[in-house]
Amino acid sequence: QKEVEQNSGPLSVPEGAIASLNCTYSDRGSQSFFWYRQYSGKSPELIMFIYSNGDKEDGRFTAQLNKASQYVSLLIRDSQPSDSATYLCAVNMNSRGYSTLTFGKGTMLLVSP
């Protein structure tokens, strides 16, 4: 089992809809969780991070964390065509004694006009 799992997609949503991206992780000791957006041919760009159970909102983005279920999600409200990209879930695996990120494969999101 991979340490961080994501559905590769593509996830297709119409403009203005809510896009829901999901991620599960295997290490129960993980403390922090990150969502990166990656446009084709570009490097990952940090969107949000979350440490505590529950929801964290930033503009049109909401990150949700459920540590008991080892599940983290990203909701994008009022999706725009410019949101079309691959979304990478990353988990801080501090088990090495320092902070580094383990990534999922990413979910491709396509927002149609």
Place this chain on the structure above:
Amino acid sequence: GAGVSQSPRYKVAKRGQDVALRCDPISGHVSLFWYQQALGQGPEFLTYFQNEAQLDKSGLPSDRFFAERPEGSVSTLKIQRTQQEDSAVYLCASSGQQGNTIYFGEGSWLTVV
């Protein structure tokens, strides 16, 4: 500098050739990471530096891969006798002492022909 800077952005190497990829992290960032991202995959951890010390090189795929950060700032990833399977984007990232947030450079795109 303002962000993580990598060079060259694009490199085409003939099989068997040695390559060197450079990373200039965000000024003052203690931690520096190298990741490898193959097409359609998430970034995979290669190695980690804290200042000039290479604390983890468990992700380096073979002894043809070597990384250094002699003065605790700029880092170089060297790949000897390149093979076709080395074709990927090599991402450098850095983070500060306080936080977990890791920032990526634009990547070096390596194609081995």
